Amino acid sequence: GIQVEQSPPDLILQEGANSTLRCNFSDSVNNLQWFHQNPWGQLINLFYIPSGTKQNGRLSATTVATERYSLLYISSSQTTDSGVYFCAVEPGGSYIPTFGRGTSLIVHP
Amino acid sequence: GAGVSQSPRYKVTKRGQDVALRCDPISGHVSLYWYRQALGQGPEFLTYFNYEAQQDKSGLPNDRFSAERPEGSISTLTIQRTEQRDSAMYRCASSLVSKETQYFGPGTRLLVL
Numbered sequence: 001g002i003q004v005e006q007s008p009p010d011l012i013l014q015e016g017a018n019s020t021l022r023c024n025f026s027d028s029v030n031n032l033q034w035f036h037q038n039p040w041g042q043l044i045n046l047f048y049i050p051s052g053t054k055q056n057g058r059l060s061a062t063t064v065a066t067e068r069y070s071l072l073y074i075s076s077s078q079t080t081d082s083g084v085y086f087c088a089v090e091p092g093g094s095y096i097p098t099f100g101r102g103t104s105l106i107v108h109p
Numbered sequence: 110g111a112g113v114s115q116s117p118r119y120k121v122t123k124r125g126q127d128v129a130l131r132c133d134p135i136s137g138h139v140s141l142y143w144y145r146q147a148l149g150q151g152p153e154f155l156t157y158f159n160y161e162a163q164q165d166k167s168g169l170p171n172d173r174f175s176a177e178r179p180e181g182s183i184s185t186l187t188i189q190r191t192e193q194r195d196s197a198m199y200r201c202a203s204s205l206v207s208k209e210t211q212y213f214g215p216g217t218r219l220l221v222l
Contacts (some may be wrong), residue, residue, distance in 0.1 A: 033211065045211060097152075
């Protein structure tokens with residue numbers, strides 16, 4: 001099946017810093033989503049982004065499907081950004097999302 | 110209506126018992142997904158439904174696991190003869206249709222003693 005690799009696995013930031021999280025995938029995809037799992041375990045959809053660029057406040061995401069990667073940008077990080085960020089992809093012809101192992105982010109005040 | 114809800118939120122059971130986990134999706138959402146998430150891992154697909162029809166159950170680990178969605182709304186994931194290795198967070202998600210944004214419920218944390 002499709003392989004999804006996220007990097008870095010762990011990230012520690014000082015409040016106010018910027019960061020870039022990466023998701024690489026091994027095959028063509030029809031769908032890609034970014035999720036944030038907060039410290040209380042809730043999974044929240046951030047972006048549905050099979051291609052192109054989207055922005056939502058301090059967060060933005062870019063997917064370059066032809067090169068099989070997606071990037072999540074977090075600007076001016078806040079302590080509430082802490083948690084695990086997951087990338088999930090659906091291969092072409094499949095409706096089954098495959099999740100990466102996530103990037104664990106800690107933002108210190 | 111409100112977001113996806115799941116019950117119970119926590120379930121502790123003894124090995125060998127059957128458990129039933131419930132998911133109530135967002136009203137009007139056609140697609141419903143079940144996942145299992147181990148500590149430190151991303152969610153792992155189990156099965157999904159469009160309306161009442163189970164579209165894919167390839168992720169169910171073995172025949173002790175089954176799921177249904179008889180009226181195309183609420184779904185139940187049943188684990189028979191539970192084993193300790195079944196301990197995990199079980200998550201449900203729904204989307205308006207397939208290949209749309211998925212909204213996750215809070216999960217049911219299952220502990221098999």
